[in-house]
Amino acid sequence: MAIFVNENTKVIVQGLTGGQGKFHGLRNRAYGTKVVGGVTPGKGGQDVEGIPVFDSVADAVKATGADASFVAVPPKAAPAAILEAAAAGVGFVVCITEGIPAQDEARVYATLKRDFPRTRLLGPNCPGIISPGRCNIGITAGEIAHKPTQGGKNVGIVSRSGTLTYQALFELKQQGIGVTTCVGIGGDPVPGTSFVDCLAEFQNDPETSAILMIGEIGGSAEEEAAEFITSTVTKPMSAYIAGVTAPAGKKMGHAGAIVSGGKGTAQGKMDALRAAGVKVGANPTEAGQLMAQIIASLG
């Protein structure tokens, strides 16, 4: 099993005719993902290397039965694209777009909660989701992900950072550890899916034996995760938090990664996770090694 997606997930790409949408949409298909359509207003009836393009998400869903969408459009257009997918009944929307204003994110999040509670948004500003060997939606290079081993002990990954998500996949592959699902929740202030959402799914996923979590400075998502781990998660975990050396008051690239008023520090987050029983590594490699020890101890 995997969380949020599986080998039957049918995906449309909003922005398939654009540079990023085409590059990654085709890579996702080449990985084996069922990419069944694309959406670009005004380009309905065309195709991108055999993938039919539709004018609207509603048309695409009607024609293909898609149940997931990959939003790869610029920041100005992304909020409307997410809501269009939700309105068309798409249950899982992955938005990789970087640079969406926080006010738009807050409005989209609140609109989804109020009007489309059955739609889950992953992102924005995230690398997407990969269930190795089954489905890859987003920008992750599929070859760095190790497939889950049958009857073995496999790991679920959840991360706030894109490139550190790949790093985590890579570390586990080096250790020969299979991954059930790797979810990049994104580094923006209002992510559609939180650490807690993913931890709850991994806790209930029988194929997932342990969880690797990658956080970063800013906000309180890691502290909330630590509370949830204490109350609910029984599976062993390792973690890494980026930004120990980040100066206060500076946004470290991600809109959400900022230490302000002494809050959101890496140290505070590491302390909270350790107190919740999570093994915390000083760098991504160490977090991978700690996970290898966990897996070895599970036999």
Add this chain to the structure above:
Amino acid sequence: MDLFEYQGKQYFAKFGIPVSAGDVAHTVDEAIAIAERVGYPVVVKAQVQVGGRGKAGGIKLANDKSEVSTHASNILGMDIKGHVVKRVWVECASDIAEEYYASFTLDRAAKKHLLMLSAQGGVDIEEVAAKDPSAIVKLHVNPVVGLDGATAKRAAADARIPAKALDGVADILVKLYDCFVKGDCDLAEINPLILKPTGEVHALDAKVSLDGNALFRHPEWEAFRATEELDDRERLAREKDLQYIGLDGSVGIIANGAGLAMSTLDVVNQVGGTAANFLDIGGGANAELMTAALEVINSDTKVRSIFINIFGGITRGDEVAKGIVEAMRRVELRAPIVIRLDGTNADEGRSILAEAGIPASKLISKPTMLEAARAAVDIAKGKVG
């Protein structure tokens, strides 16, 4: 992007929030001209983005032309906690009956807007929060519902703001919320929000932080960007559209993705080095962008080695490699590069670098982040080979 007080007040005024009549001055003569125009007494306020201006002597009352001249000449050029005062704000002095506090931010945990309101203003709100948390009313506002006057008035009453000021405060809260949302603020804060003896409510200070992601719909923000206090390296990086933060160490950092860049800083630190900067070349890095990044790093005279840490997702290894080769043709780099390349098209990238014929004294490739960090730090410390 943090605004100076004068910019914040001008921003507030656009949304109808009452502020004192005033203007910004860069010279003593300009300060006098403004004072003559708005009428005495005036307050001369240092424009710096740091707290404690008053204690440092950066805020002075002036009753006539000669006092304006004295205060403006003292304050302009003053160093307040490392910030040199380049401008003063000169405004009509206000009589103050009471001081309140009001702010809007995004509560990331609740994923809603957060109003904080207190009848104890004019002091550090963190102190109020520590001493008497019940003195601060916190109200979540759902972004799809917004804030109406009646709700604002109830919040003001809950904050124990006196009856005579309730309507004025509620009116400003609705306008401040409008400014926060439509003005794309990360923070919109008034401290103090004052009640005058005459009964009017009015913003005596302005603290505004804008969301840089919303720049595309605010062409007027260009004026704010022009006054941002950046060092030369940061200014060059901005021209090149790079996410760069200058630091004080000797290992120049280029990474793709904010998380990896932060992690690269951490790892360099763990193996005993210090980073010269944070630089995220972002997704979709190409030859052009890599050249620009190397030019910025190269402008930093403290840099002794350059650590390029790339894990490809959107970023393609072949593009990164082409960029490095191209940049090394265009720029005489002051320091050697240590590169670690993985992910999308990494093999292609590594062969491009290998075939470019760059000597090993200028470009070293390492298979892991830790090994690359060690190599970069060794070079920075003069321990080559």
